[in-house]
Amino acid sequence: MDDEIKVLLIEDDEAAAEMYRLRMTADGYTVIIARDGQEGLALAESEQPDLVYLDLRLPKMDGLEVLKRLRETAATAAVPVVILTNHGEPELRERGLELGALEFLIKADTTPAYLSQGVERWTEVPLSSLEA
Template sequence: MTKILLVEDNEMNRDMLTRRLVRHGFEVCCAPEGPTGVAMAESEMPDIILMDIALGDMDGWEATTLIKERASTAAIPIIALTAHALATDRAKSVEVGCADFDTKPVDLPRLLGKISACLEARAA
């Protein structure tokens, strides 16, 4: 079963997206903020990470940078999730090492396609 680490500070968003992903056959573990997400990337070794960008003290870009700097977690694909659909946000996500970028509210079929594409690229 594919394991997803969801790093999301909004409890309602975390709960809703977790339930939807589990219904599609994923195992989901959650981190409510950036530092926990960084730690869980190493302890859980997920197949993919969904990273909210607006997280508080440590934003998703900083958390992604830390995950990508560690040899043990550098290969895990990360999809940035944000309510801001600006080109600068997309560019910053790529700059810090995200494999893809998606906007909130989440369009589940689109997100599932991006998850699938990232997992296929990692397996190749």
Template sequence: MLRSRSMAAILVVEDTDLLRRMYADRLTADGYRVIAAADGLEALSALRSDTPDLILLDLIMPKMSGLEVLELVKKDPRLKDIPVLVLSNLGQDTDIQRGLELGAIDYLIKNDARPADVAAKIQAILKLAGGRVSDGPKFKLLVRDREADADAFVDSAKLTRRMWCP
């Protein structure tokens, strides 16, 4: 379930130390809990022990590219619903299309995006994600031919009629 802004966790995956610290500092100042990773392998390691509310992902990194990380995240049932915002120097249409096809919620080009723009985009994405339904169990009551079916369900579940809408 999405945490409040002051508790929301952002995984910042960026191999350039200065940029990683800059975004971590900005997001921390904005009230987010930041998890930092310097490459794709560190990001996957962090995801084994923590589940962030959003991943800010660079694409060009040593050891494992951001596209590989994105692909693995979106294939993992535990992680697939985490919004991924790509922030990369790769700005060709084919690069952007590939990132979005793999499941990124949006794609920003580093040279065009100021830290304030990135922070605003993260806030907007988390606000939208706040309306998502949890992955908990979903129950549906199918009432077929008779009202008695609903009555039997109410009795067996020990529900009271006051819970029903008039």
């Protein structure tokens, strides 16, 4: 088995995605970027990442729908998902956590270093804690 940790970043903001990718790659993680919800869902199924960072406002399919479908698909149901968004409305946070996100982060408060440090923490979460 490959020990390399693979992160899927589903983010439509190209500059933000590149900033996060550069830091995580420098820290030794493999980062795959999807620019919209449909692409993110397809890559989650085909690439089997160890962690997904998921924006909520995405073209083609919003992040909450992506999260819902990830949880409904056997191949991706247990993949840890952390929401990373500019939209901190309490109802969005609540819905994201209800759908199985481990954490809900606001981009303005989240540095690339924090995201990179979080990879190991969030990939070590026991699968049983993802079940509702």
